[in-house]
Amino acid sequence: MSADPDCIFCKILAGELPATIVDQDEHTVSFMDIHPATRGHALVIPRAHSRDLLSIEPNDLEAVALAAKRLAERVNEYLGADGVNVINSCGAAAWQTVFHFHIHVIPRYKGDPLRLPWVPGPGDPVEIAAAAAQLNGSTD
Numbered sequence: 001m002s003a004d005p006d007c008i009f010c011k012i013l014a015g016e017l018p019a020t021i022v023d024q025d026e027h028t029v030s031f032m033d034i035h036p037a038t039r040g041h042a043l044v045i046p047r048a049h050s051r052d053l054l055s056i057e058p059n060d061l062e063a064v065a066l067a068a069k070r071l072a073e074r075v076n077e078y079l080g081a082d083g084v085n086v087i088n089s090c091g092a093a094a095w096q097t098v099f100h101f102h103i104h105v106i107p108r109y110k111g112d113p114l115r116l117p118w119v120p121g122p123g124d125p126v127e128i129a130a131a132a133a134q135l136n137g138s139t140d
């Protein structure tokens with residue numbers, strides 16, 4: 001199984017760094033985040049090292065998504081959370097700081113202090129359509 005000797009999450013998988021594991025299966029391990037955004041914040045990682053969403057193998061992505069769903073169900077049932085945010089950061093510009101793919105499972109509680117990091121507001125329809133055309137792969 002691929003591992004990166006400089007990766008802290010690979011070290012957790014190898015038992016070289018401590019972690020509080022809350023779930024595991026053939027392809028994934030989930031453990032508590034040491035800087036929790038809210039009570040119960042956990043991370044789901046694939047056992048196989050991959051840097052980010054762009055490079056993770058589809059079967060590993062499927063496995064971590066299912067593990068995140070398992071945790072989301074437990075957060076709701078066992079921690080009494082009112083909701084859950086499931087977040088992945090891909091790339092330093094998107095806040096990724098540990099470059100072993102991971103999904104944050106963040107329990108949400110009514111009145112907790114977390115806020116959206118952007119201010120929702122109507123976009124320019126022309127610009128939205130232009131971005132959509134690029135996403136579609138349209139060549140103007």
Ligand code: AMP
Binds near residue numbers: 017019033089095098
């Ligand atoms: P990101 O910024 O999306 O790459 O998330 C990395 C997350 O890993 C952060 O929320 C950190 O608090 C968390 N983290 C870093 N080192 C450890 C560790 N040794 N054990 C548990 N969580 C960690």
Ligand code: ZN
Binds near residue numbers: 003004049099100
């Ligand atoms: Zn790794």
